[in-house]
Amino acid sequence: MKAIGINRCIVVCAALFISFQLSAQTQNLRHEVQGGETLYSISRTYGVSVEAIRQANPKMGDTLLAGSVINIPQKDATPTQPSTPVTTQPVTPVKAQPVTPVNAQPVSTSQPEKQIIPSTAPECKFMYKVEKKETVYSISHRFGLTEEELCRANPQIDEKKKVKKGEYLCIPYSQAEIAQLQLNAQKAREEAERLAEQERQRELEAERARRRAEVVDVAVFLPFELSAKKKSASAVKIYDFYEGFLLGVKEMKNNGISVNVHTYEEKASNAVMDSLLRLPEMTEMELMIGPSNANNISSVSRFCKQNNICQIIPFSTKENLVNNYPTSFQVNVQVAGLYNSVYEQFIQQYQNHDIYFVSCQDKEENESYTNGFKRALQDAGISFKTTSMDKLSKLEELMEEKGRPTVFIISTGAVKSFDTLTQNIEKNEGYAFYNYTLFGPMGWANFNQQKNQQKLTRHHAAFFTTYYAYPYSTPVSTFKSQFHRYFKREALNANPNFDMLGYDIARYFIKGYAENRSDFYDLQSNMGSDTLQNPMQFVRKADGSGFINAHVKIIHF
Numbered sequence: 331m332k333a334i335g336i337n338r339c340i341v342v343c344a345a346l347f348i349s350f351q352l353s354a355q356t357q358n359l360r361h362e363v364q365g366g367e368t369l370y371s372i373s374r375t376y377g378v379s380v381e382a383i384r385q386a387n388p389k390m391g392d393t394l395l396a397g398s399v400i401n402i403p404q405k406d407a408t409p410t411q412p413s414t415p416v417t418t419q420p421v422t423p424v425k426a427q428p429v430t431p432v433n434a435q436p437v438s439t440s441q442p443e444k445q446i447i448p449s450t451a452p453e454c455k456f457m458y459k460v461e462k463k464e465t466v467y468s469i470s471h472r473f474g475l476t477e478e479e480l481c482r483a484n485p486q487i488d489e490k491k492k493v494k495k496g497e498y499l500c501i502p503y504s505q506a507e508i509a510q511l512q513l514n515a516q517k518a519r520e521e522a523e524r525l526a527e528q529e530r531q532r533e534l535e536a537e538r539a540r541r542r543a544e545v546v547d548v549a550v551f552l553p554f555e556l557s558a559k560k561k562s563a564s565a566v567k568i569y570d571f572y573e574g575f576l577l578g579v580k581e582m583k584n585n586g587i588s589v590n591v592h593t594y595e596e597k598a599s600n601a602v603m604d605s606l607l608r609l610p611e612m613t614e615m616e617l618m619i620g621p622s623n624a625n626n627i628s629s630v631s632r633f634c635k636q637n638n639i640c641q642i643i644p645f646s647t648k649e650n651l652v653n654n655y656p657t658s659f660q661v662n663v664q665v666a667g668l669y670n671s672v673y674e675q676f677i678q679q680y681q682n683h684d685i686y687f688v689s690c691q692d693k694e695e696n697e698s699y700t701n702g703f704k705r706a707l708q709d710a711g712i713s714f715k716t717t718s719m720d721k722l723s724k725l726e727e728l729m730e731e732k733g734r735p736t737v738f739i740i741s742t743g744a745v746k747s748f749d750t751l752t753q754n755i756e757k758n759e760g761y762a763f764y765n766y767t768l769f770g771p772m773g774w775a776n777f778n779q780q781k782n783q784q785k786l787t788r789h790h791a792a793f794f795t796t797y798y799a800y801p802y803s804t805p806v807s808t809f810k811s812q813f814h815r816y817f818k819r820e821a822l823n824a825n826p827n828f829d830m831l832g833y834d835i836a837r838y839f840i841k842g843y844a845e846n847r848s849d850f851y852d853l854q855s856n857m858g859s860d861t862l863q864n865p866m867q868f869v870r871k872a873d874g875s876g877f878i879n880a881h882v883k884i885i886h887f
Contacts, residue, residue, distance in 0.1 A: 359376070359401070359402035359403075359404060360399050360400070360401060360402065361376075361399065361400055361401075361402050362397065362398070362399050363394045363395065363396055363397065363398045363399070363400065364396060367394065367396075368394065369383060369384075369390075369394060370457070370498070372394075372400070372402075376402050378402065378403050380498075382403045383400065383401075383402065383403065385403075386400075386401040386402065386403045387400045387401050454483065454500045454501065454502055454503075455501050455502065455503055456501055457498045457499070457500060457501070458473075458498065458499050458500075458501045459496060459497070459498055459499075460493050460494060460495055460496060460497045460498075460499060461495060462495045464493065464495075465491070465493065466480060466481065466487065466491040466492075466493060467491075469493070469499065469501075473501050474504055475501075475502070475504050476504075477491065479502060479504060479505065480499070480501075480502070482502075483499075483500045483501075483502035484499050484500050487499075544588065544844070544847075545588040545589070545590055546587065546588065546589050546590070546616055546617065546840055546843060546844050547590045547592065547611075547614055547615050547616050547617075548579075548589060548590065548591050548592065548615065548616070548617040548618070548619065548840065549592045549593075549594065549612065549615045549617070549618045549619070550572065550575070550591060550592070550593045550594065550618075550619045550620060551594050551596040551603070551606070551618070551619070551620035551621040551622075551626070551630065552568050552571070552572055552593070552594075552595075552596050552619075552620055552621070552622060553565065553568060553595070553596045553597070553598075553621075553622055553623065554568060554569065554572075554595055554596075555568075556595055563822070566822050567822055567824060567828040568622070568828070570821040570822055570824075570827070570828040570829040570832070571644065571828040571829065571831055571832035572593070572832060573813065573816075573817050573821075573829060573832070574813065574821070574828065574829035574830060574831065574832030574833040574836075575619070575832035575833065575835060575836045576591070576832075576836075577809070577812060577813065577816065577829075577832075577833050577836075578832065578833040578834070578835070578836025578837045578840070579591055579836050579840065581836075581837065582836065582837065582840045582841055582844070585841070587840060587841065587844045588844075589840055589844075592611065592615070594606050596620060596621045596622060596623060596626065598623050598625065598626075600625055600626065600629060603621065603626045603629050603630070604629060607629065607630070607633045612633070612637075613637050615639055616639060616640065616843065616847075617639070617640050617641075617642065617839055617840070617843060618630060618634055618639055618640070618641045618642070619642050619644060619835065620642075620643075620644065622644070622645050622646075624646060624648060627643060627646065627651060628651075631651070631652070631655040631658050631876075632655070634655070634657050634658060635654075635655050635656065635657055635658075638657060639657060640657050640659070640839070640843060640850065641655070641657060641658040641659065641876075642658075642659050642661060642835060642839055643658060643659065643660045643661060643662075644661050644662075644831065644832075644835055645661075645662065646660070646662065647662045647663070647664055647665060648664075649664050649665075651876075652871055652875050652876030652877060652878060653871065653872070653875050653876075654874055654875055655875065655876045656851075656870075656874060656875060656876055657851070657876060658876035658877070659839075659868060659876060659877045659878075659879075660876070660877070660878045660879060661831075661835060661864065661866065661879055662796070662879065663796040663878070663879050663880065663881065663882060664878055667880075668796070668882060669699055669702050669703075670702075670706075671880070671882040672703075672794045672882060672884075673702065673703060673706035673707075674706075675794070675882070675883075675884055676703075676769070676794075676884070677706065677707070677710050677712065679884065680737045680767075680769070681710070681712055682735065683735045683736055683737045683767070684715075684729070684734060684735070684736040684737070685707065685712065685713070685714040685715070685736075685737055685739065686714065686715050686716065686717050686728065686736065686737070686738045686739065687700060687703070687704070687714060687715070687716045687717070687739045687741075688717055688718070688719055688722070688738050688739065688740050688751070689716065689717070689718050689719065690719045690740060690741075690742050690744075690747045690750075690751065691718075691719070692742040692744050692746075692747045694742045694743060694744045694747070694773070695741045695742045696741045696742075696771065697741075699741055699771070700739075700741045703739065703741075717738075719747070719750060719751055719754060720754060722738070722751065722754040722755050723754040723755070723757040723758065724758070725755065725758045725761060725764050725766070726758070729764060729765075729766065734765060735765045735766075735767075736764075736765065736766045736767070737766070737767045737768075737769050738766060738767070738768050738769065739769045740768060740769065740770045740771070741771055742771065742773070743770065743771045743772065743773015743774055743776070744773070745777070745782065748770070748774070748777075748782070748785070749785075751768070752768075752785050752788075752789055755789060762788075766789075766790065767790045767791070767792055768789050768790065768791045768792070769791075769792050769793065770791060770792070770793040771793060771794070772793065772794060772795045772796070773793075774786065774791065774793040774795075775793060775795040775797070775798050775825065775885070776825045783801070783802075786887040787887045790887065791886075791887045792884055792885060792886045792887065793884070793885055794882055794883070794884050794885075795882070795883065795885055796864075796865075796879070796881065796882055796883075797826045797831075797863050797864045797865070798863065798883075798885050799826075799827060799830055799862050799863035805862055806830075806862060809829075809830065809833065809862060813829055826863055826864065827863060830862045830863035830864070831863065831864055833862060834861040834862055834863060834864045834866070835864075837860070837861070838857075838859065838861065838866050842857055851877075854868045854869070854870075854877060855869070859881070864879075865881040865883060866879055866881060867879060867880050867881035868880070
C-alpha cells in the first residue's frame with residue numbers, strides 16, 4: 331500500500347489542518363514540524379513515502395516534536411494544496427463490539443513493537459502494520475472493533491476489504507471506548523468545576539470573614555422618654571424594639587461580626603436632631619437606625635445621603651420617605667401597591683377555584699380593596715360571584731359538589747364578623763368535608779387568642795400580611811424566652827411585635843452590611859430574609875431613590 335494511503339488515514343482520524351514551511355533550496359527541501367503534524371501527514375503533504383523520509387532523516391524517531399526541522403527527499407517533493415484545511419465529517423455511531431480496555435496494549439506474536447506506532451491523532455490510538463495473512467476481519471476482531479469502524483477510519487480500504495502485508499492502518503477507538511473517554515472527560519470537567527466552585531466559596535467565605543472582622547458602627551435614634559417618670563405605651567414599644575435589636579446584635583457578635591452600637595435619645599425638635607448629627611463621630615457611622623419622628627426622618631436622610639451612610643426607617647409607612655435618598659431603607663411596606671401584589675398572588679394560587687365575595691355588612695369592610703380585587707379578577711378573565719354571610723349556613727346551595735375547591739373572600743378583620751362567619755359555616759352538617767378556604771385581610775394577623783387561631787385552622791383560612799410570627803413556633807418561643815431571660819420582663823403584646831421587629835432589623839442589616847459593605851445596595855435582590863416576623867424584600871423605588879420593602883405574603887392555616 332502506498333504511503334499516501336496511510337496519511338489519508340491520519341488526516342481522517344485526527345481532523346488536522348495541514349500546514350507547512352518550505353525552505354528555498356535547490357538540492358534538499360527542509361520542513362519545520364508544526365503542532366499536531368505526524369510523519370504520515372507530512373509524507374502525504376509532499377507526496378513521498380514514509381520510508382523515504384526516514385531514510386533522509388536516519389536519526390529521527392517515531393515521534394516528531396513541533397519546531398524540529400526534517401529533510402524532505404527532493405524526488406516528488408511538491409506540496410499538495412497546503413492552503414486548504416482538511417476536516418472530517420460526522421460519523422454515524424455503530425453498535426460497538428466488546429473491546430480491549432482503553433489502556434491495554436495489543437499483543438502481537440512477532441515483534442509488536444515494530445508493528446504498532448503511537449499516534450498523536452486524538453481519535454486514532456496507534457498505527458498498525460499489517461502482517462502476512464491478516465484480514466480486515468482478523469484485525470478488527472483483534473482490537474475489539476467492528477469491520478465498519480476499522481474501514482471508516484481507513485478510507486483507503488476498498489469495497490472488497492482487502493489489506494496487504496506491510497500496509498499501515500489507523501486503529502481507532504471503538505464507539506464504546508469513545509463513549510467511555512467522553513464520560514471520563516465529562517467527569518473530569520465536573521470534578522474540575524466542583525473544585526473550582528469549592529475554591530470560589532472558600533475565597534468568598536474568607537472575604538466575608540475579613541469583612542465581618544471590620545467593626546460596623548451603628549447609630550440608633552429613638553424616643554426613649556428618659557426624663558419621664560412613667561413611660562407611655564409608645565415608649566414601651568420603643569424599649570421593646572431596642573432590646574429586641576440588642577438581642578439581634580448579640581447573635582451577630584456570636585457569629586463573628588464586630589458591632590459597636592451608639593444610642594441617642596431622640597427628641598421631636600429638629601434642632602436637637604441637627605445637634606446630634608453635628609457630633610464628630612456621626613460621619614464615621616455606617617448604619618443609622620431611626621429616627622421615629624416624621625419631622626426628623628428627612629434630616630437624617632439628607633445626612634446619610636451626603637455621607638454615604640445606610641439609613642433604616644423602622645416604623646413609618648408614609649409614602650415618599652425614600653424619594654431622592656438612595657441610601658435609605660423603609661422597612662414597613664407602604665399601602666400603595668400593596669393590594670396589587672395581593673391580587674397577583676391570589677390569582678396565582680386560587681385561579682382554579684370557585685370564587686365568592688362575602689358581604690358581611692361590617693363598617694370595617696374595605697370597599698376600595700374589594701372593588702380593586704374584582705377588577706383584577708375581571709382583567710385576568712376569572713369569574714366570581716357575590717353572596718352574603720348568612721347564606722354560608724347553607725353551603726350545599728353555594729357549592730355544587732363537596733369536592734369542588736371554593737374560596738370565600740372576606741374584607742373585614744373584625745373579630746365579631748369573623749365569629750359570625752364561622753358560626754354560620756358550622757351550622758352545615760359535615761362542613762368539615764367541604765373543600766373551601768376563607769381568604770381574609772391583614773386584620774386576621776392580629777388574632778392572637780388561641781380560640782381564633784384554632785378557628786383559622788379549622789376553616790382552612792388564609793390571609794395576606796406584610797408581617798407575621800407564628801405564635802407557637804419554636805423560633806418564636808425561643809426568642810421570647812431569651813427576651814425574658816435577658817431583660818426580666820415580657821414584651822408588650824402588639825401587632826406587629828416591636829421586639830421581633832428590632833431583632834429582624836438587626837439580623838438583616840448588620841449581617842448583610844458586614845458581609846457585603848460596598849456591594850450591599852447592589853445585592854438586595856439576592857439577599858435572603860431569615861426573619862421571625864418581618865420578611866424583607868427591598869427594591870429600589872426609582873433611580874436616585876432609596877429602597878422600600880415590597881414583601882407581601884399569604885399565610886395559610
